[in-house]
Amino acid sequence: MSATEPPTHPPESPAWAEIHASEDFQRLRSRLRRFVFPMTALFLVWYLLYVVLADYAHDFMSVKVVGNINVGLVLGLLQFVSTFAITGLYVRYANRKLDPIADRIRHDVEGEAS
Numbered sequence: 001m002s003a004t005e006p007p008t009h010p011p012e013s014p015a016w017a018e019i020h021a022s023e024d025f026q027r028l029r030s031r032l033r034r035f036v037f038p039m040t041a042l043f044l045v046w047y048l049l050y051v052v053l054a055d056y057a058h059d060f061m062s063v064k065v066v067g068n069i070n071v072g073l074v075l076g077l078l079q080f081v082s083t084f085a086i087t088g089l090y091v092r093y094a095n096r097k098l099d100p101i102a103d104r105i106r107h108d109v110e111g112e113a114s
Contacts, residue, residue, distance in 0.1 A: 019109060028101045035093050039086055046082060050075050 019025055054072060055062055061072035 019105065022105070022109075024101050024105050028105065031097050031101070035090065035097075041088060043082065047079065050079060060067070087089060 016032070053075070061070065063071045065071060065074055
């Protein structure tokens with residue numbers, strides 16, 4: 001290791017148990033769960049609906065919408081659209097609700113470490 005490389009660990013470790021028990025950290029976890037769990041459940045229901053329809057509703061999924069494009073193809077492409085929409089919603093939610101708390105926690109930890 002040369003003299004120009006930074007150390008691989010911080011000089012002092014913060015009390016992680018104390019940080020984990022802090023009100024800000026608990027609020028951060030709560031807000032994260034409030035978004036992630038319902039959104040995950042919603043997406044899984046949407047995905048399973050698509051799979052069930054593809055397996056058991058052949059007539060419905062083969063209905064032509066425009067030209068050779070059928071309902072199954074449209075619903076399949078909407079799976080991708082919904083994934084990008086959920087990602088965008090999460091980024092917006094994190095920027096507004098999660099990042100300010102995470103920044104405050106980081107500032108407190110870095111302030112204690114120096």
